[in-house]
Amino acid sequence: MSAHPIARPTPLTTDEELIARAVAGDELAMRALWAEHAPRIDAVVRRLVHDLDEAADIVQEVWIQIFRALPGFRGDAQFSTWAHRIAVNRTLNALRRARRLMGLHEELTEETAMVEDDVEQPFVRESITKALDRLPAGARTVFVLHDVEGYTHEEIAAQLGITSGGSKSQLFKARARLRRLLAPLMDHLTTSSTDSGYATPLA
Amino acid sequence: MPHLSPERIAALVDEPVTDGEREHLEQCARCRADFVAVRRIVSAAAAERDQPIAPLVPWQQIATALRAEGVLAGDAWASRPPVPSSSSVPSSSVRAIESAPSVVALRHEAPVAVLATRTRSPRWARMAGLAAAAALLVTFGMAGGRMMAPVGAGDGAMAVGQADALPSVAPTGAIIRPCRRWR
Numbered sequence: 482m483s484a485h486p487i488a489r490p491t492p493l494t495t496d497e498e499l500i501a502r503a504v505a506g507d508e509l510a511m512r513a514l515w516a517e518h519a520p521r522i523d524a525v526v527r528r529l530v531h532d533l534d535e536a537a538d539i540v541q542e543v544w545i546q547i548f549r550a551l552p553g554f555r556g557d558a559q560f561s562t563w564a565h566r567i568a569v570n571r572t573l574n575a576l577r578r579a580r581r582l583m584g585l586h587e588e589l590t591e592e593t594a595m596v597e598d599d600v601e602q603p604f605v606r607e608s609i610t611k612a613l614d615r616l617p618a619g620a621r622t623v624f625v626l627h628d629v630e631g632y633t634h635e636e637i638a639a640q641l642g643i644t645s646g647g648s649k650s651q652l653f654k655a656r657a658r659l660r661r662l663l664a665p666l667m668d669h670l671t672t673s674s675t676d677s678g679y680a681t682p683l684a
Numbered sequence: 685m686p687h688l689s690p691e692r693i694a695a696l697v698d699e700p701v702t703d704g705e706r707e708h709l710e711q712c713a714r715c716r717a718d719f720v721a722v723r724r725i726v727s728a729a730a731a732e733r734d735q736p737i738a739p740l741v742p743w744q745q746i747a748t749a750l751r752a753e754g755v756l757a758g759d760a761w762a763s764r765p766p767v768p769s770s771s772s773v774p775s776s777s778v779r780a781i782e783s784a785p786s787v788v789a790l791r792h793e794a795p796v797a798v799l800a801t802r803t804r805s806p807r808w809a810r811m812a813g814l815a816a817a818a819a820l821l822v823t824f825g826m827a828g829g830r831m832m833a834p835v836g837a838g839d840g841a842m843a844v845g846q847a848d849a850l851p852s853v854a855p856t857g858a859i860i861r862p863c864r865r866w867r
Contacts, residue, residue, distance in 0.1 A: 520736030537740045544746045606732050628729040656694035660722050
């Protein structure tokens with residue numbers, strides 16, 4: 482992934498001020514809110530949606546919904562959290578519309594396709610991003626929401642209309658599948674590392 | 685004890701382990717390596733959360749859509765990238781408020797080269813537009829072939845028909861260059 486790290490300048494204007502101005506119709510304030518929060522909004526949509534064009538369509542819908550709902554934003558949560566929720570909800574709704582979640586309860590199918598055996602690849606994250614595209618939509622959604630975005634199984638269950646146990650099952654299958662897809666890279670890293678400390682998380 | 689299943693190893697990243705599983709992991713290099721690998725994946729995935737990506741949609745496009753939806757009023761002057769300050773800038777107080785968002789906006793939009801703005805149509809609309817354009821192209825091409833038999837005489841008619849029908853071409857004929865995406 483050729484991400485562009487965005488150094489955040491010292492904020493001269495707070496989110497609260499920008500929101501107040503944006504609600505009043507100030508485009509510069511709206512643009513500033515977008516510029517500040519779009520990297521994470523774009524990222525979560527992109528991770529959840531396999532197709533890049535579809536992700537761009539959804540991102541545009543997300544920002545329209547955010548600004549449309551902004552007058553109702555009461556500040557109970559941070560703007561970033563509120564906007565992130567809108568992005569996730571909107572994306573999941575779009576995926577449902579596309580019936581991408583039809584396979585949520587289906588067993589993961591084995592594929593012989595593997596992520597490129599590129600042991601020189603220095604970025605595990607980039608490999609994970611590629612491997613995510615090979616996961617079934619349901620497993621991908623649960624993995625992104627839990628392991629990347631930090632949602633609990635209960636929250637995921639509520640979002641997707643499944644049980645907490647179902648969310649866990651999908652997550653573990655997704656992790657196992659990623660482990661298989663990333664085997665060449667991960668085995669290289671494991672053998673070149675002295676890290677065998679499974680005791681910490683298992684304790 | 686048999687090897688742990690891949691799903692069970694994946695669960696052990698954040699689920700309690702039994703005594704039997706712990707004993708097996710201490711003795712089985714294969715399962716232990718699998719566990720370490722899964723834990724690395726989960727750790728890397730968590731780190732991915734704060735990684736920004738190149739913007740999927742530039743602000744100009746969102747602003748155009750907001751105007752089309754009636755969420756944003758007024759002209760498009762604020763959609764344009766900020767220009768360097770000159771003697772004609774507003775008062776210092778206004779400049780102080782506007783400078784921070786402008787800097788942030790420019791940084792986020794840096795990878796995107798937009799020569800014109802348009803509202804992004806849904807995919808189905810774009811596909812329908814392309815189908816219509818193709819149909820017109822065939823029609824014009826056939827008509828051109830029948831009516832303008834001399835070589836090259838039909839080219840102009842075909843070009844006009846295609847440009848009018850393509851939905852992705854702005855009325856001004858400007859070109860939109862998409863940003864290079866990271867996938």
